Amino acid sequence: DAEITQSPRHKITETGRQVTLACHQTWNHNNMFWYRQDLGHGLRLIHYSYGVQDTNKGEVSDGYSVSRSNTEDLPLTLESAASSQTSVYFCASSADGDEQFFGPGTRLTVL
Amino acid sequence: AQSVTQLDSQVPVFEEAPVELRCNYSSSVSVYLFWYVQYPNQGLQLLLKYLSGSTLVKGINGFEAEFNKSQTSFHLRKPSVHISDTAEYFCAVRNTGFQKLVFGTGTRLLVSP
Numbered sequence: 001d002a003e004i005t006q007s008p009r010h011k012i013t014e015t016g017r018q019v020t021l022a023c024h025q026t027w028n029h030n031n032m033f034w035y036r037q038d039l040g041h042g043l044r045l046i047h048y049s050y051g052v053q054d055t056n057k058g059e060v061s062d063g064y065s066v067s068r069s070n071t072e073d074l075p076l077t078l079e080s081a082a083s084s085q086t087s088v089y090f091c092a093s094s095a096d097g098d099e100q101f102f103g104p105g106t107r108l109t110v111l
Numbered sequence: 112a113q114s115v116t117q118l119d120s121q122v123p124v125f126e127e128a129p130v131e132l133r134c135n136y137s138s139s140v141s142v143y144l145f146w147y148v149q150y151p152n153q154g155l156q157l158l159l160k161y162l163s164g165s166t167l168v169k170g171i172n173g174f175e176a177e178f179n180k181s182q183t184s185f186h187l188r189k190p191s192v193h194i195s196d197t198a199e200y201f202c203a204v205r206n207t208g209f210q211k212l213v214f215g216t217g218t219r220l221l222v223s224p
Contacts, residue, residue: 031210042117042201042216043155050210058211090154094210099145102154 002027006091006103014111019078021106023091029101031094032074034058034066036087037105043090049074081110113138113204117215124222126194132187132218134176134202144185145203145212146176155201161185172196197222 004025013019023032030051035043035058045058047066055066063085065077078085088107092100116135124130136142143162147155159170166178176187185202202215 033211035214040120040216042214043212044214045211048211092155096210099157099160100210100212102147102156104154105152 004091004093004101004103006089006106008106009104010107012109012111013081015081015083017081019081019108021076021078021089021091021108023074023076023103024072025091025093025101025103026072027093027095027101028071029093029095030071031096031100032068033092033094033100034064034074034076035090035092036060036085037090038087046076046089047074078108081108083110086110113142113206113213115202115204115213115215117202117218119218120216121219121221124192124220126222126224127191129190130188130192130196130220132200132202132220134185134187134215136183136185136202136204138183138204138206141207142204143207144176144178145205146170146174146185146187147201147203148172149199149201149217151198158187158200192220192222194222194224196220 007022033048034046044060049068091103094100145160146158159168161168161178169175199217203212205212
């Protein structure tokens with residue numbers, strides 16, 4: 001069955017370190033998205049991609065970057081982790097005009 | 112730009128009672144509307160969606176929602192809830208011409224015996 005996976009599921013890191021969260025989907029979807037979920041804010045869009053080599057900033061992109069070298073993967077990098085980036089991160093993918101399918105999430109703690 | 116308002120952060124209800132979770136949106140263009148459910152420590156799962164056609168949309172687990180364009184609402188309803196419906200529910204909207212979703216802040220449904 002097609003699926004979307006995220007790794008690691010839990011991560012603890014220190015302020016200033018670079019962190020990369022992986023997202024892999026086997027749906028062959030063109031569109032991929034990264035969100036962060038914080039209490040009282042719902043899900044907020046960090047970055048998104050509509051295809052290979054395409055990346056776009058969302059509403060909370062500062063301090064994050066993504067790259068799309070193939071259809072299946074959209075890794076999210078925190079260049080220099082900050083305590084404000086402690087959150088739960090969700091990756092999602094969709095075909096054009098269709099619903100988004102979500103991964104299980106990565107819980108990131110920045111100490 | 113679109114926005115979504117879920118006024119109720121938490122809705123407590125007894126098992127087998129009806130429930131309505133409210134969602135209002137704002138947009139200057141045509142939209143698609145979605146309700147997602149999130150069970151503890153899991154990702155989001157689609158409950159139902161409105162793309163076009165009938166304004167009453169039926170989803171999984173006995174949930175339904177009605178699109179009201181004049182009131183810019185998309186309220187979620189279930190006539191009789193179960194303990195297993197305890198979860199966080201998110202309303203989301205997107206422009207018909209784009210893929211990005213805008214989410215509300217979520218409503219936690221707490222079903223007690």
